[in-house]
Amino acid sequence: MAAGGRLCALLCLALVAGGAALGKRSPVKVLSDGMWRELLQGEWMVEFYAPWCPACQNLQPEWEKFAEWGEDLEVNIAKVDVTEQPGLSGRFVITALPTIYHCKDGEFRRYQGARTKTDFINFISDQEWKSIEPVSSWFGPSSFLMSSMSALFQLSMWIRHCHGYLTENVGIPVWGSYAVFALATLFSGLILGLIMVFLADCICPSKRHRPPQYPHSRKLAPESAQLLKKLDEEQEADEEDISDDETEGKEVSDRNSSPSAVRQRPVNTAATVEKS
Secondary structure, three states, X not given: OHHHHHHHHHHHHHHHHHHHHHHOOOOOEEOXXXXXXXXXXXXEEEEEEOOXXXXXXXXXXXXXXXXXXXXXXXOEEEEEEOOOOHHHHHHOOOOOOOEXXXXXXXXXXXXXXXXXXXXXXXXHHOOHHHHOOXXXXXXXXXXXXXXXXXXXXXXXXXXXXXXXXXXXXXXXOHHHXXXXXXXXXXXXXXXXXXXXXXXXXXXXXXXXXXXXOOHHHOOOOHHHHHHHHHHHHHHHHHHHXXXXXXXXXXXXXXXXXXHHHHHHHHHHHHHHHHHO
């Protein structure tokens, strides 16, 4: 009877301990695409992982133990599932798993040391992160380039979900789904091209719409203006002289031609009379 009571007590204690262990909340924060701006404030250690990655699975116990020291070190410990958060994966350009970043007041550094709880603690307590060159502002997660990369990764994930929906739920064959995306790509490219042409024509109109530009419309220096005026007067005078000479020559030729015509008339008349 006493032995049975002890056994029941042990079982109850085991159940209570197991329930407490299951109900204990993990100190590791889970980040999503919409929470990345929290990394710009305070100090963070962020792990990028994938559930299927063996190296990530081996790191998880050490990362959980390190997270228990986060409050004492005044550092936030977080993790990002790249399969669920493609935007953050593209923003940090994750090419290997697991990848760990240290974030301090908007500066981002990639952790390259050993991956044990002690090494993580020393990295923060001894401020070893100061010896690492931060990521350039051009390639920082908050830059325009990385924001565009994040949007591209999110678009790729959205296309993947749409493909799965069309093939699994709607029942469209795989080639049909590819055809739908191909037509959508062509149509969107056509619309984007028309918009770009319209904007280019508005910003940089063609030459035929531009008013004619006269080279002499600019202001000249006083000496240049007087010289140009003098040249114009001389040119006008030369043209007047040429026109006067042409007029006199024409009058002389008319005078010379009129008597000869008068003389020829009687001669021609007499010749006709003799012939008759």
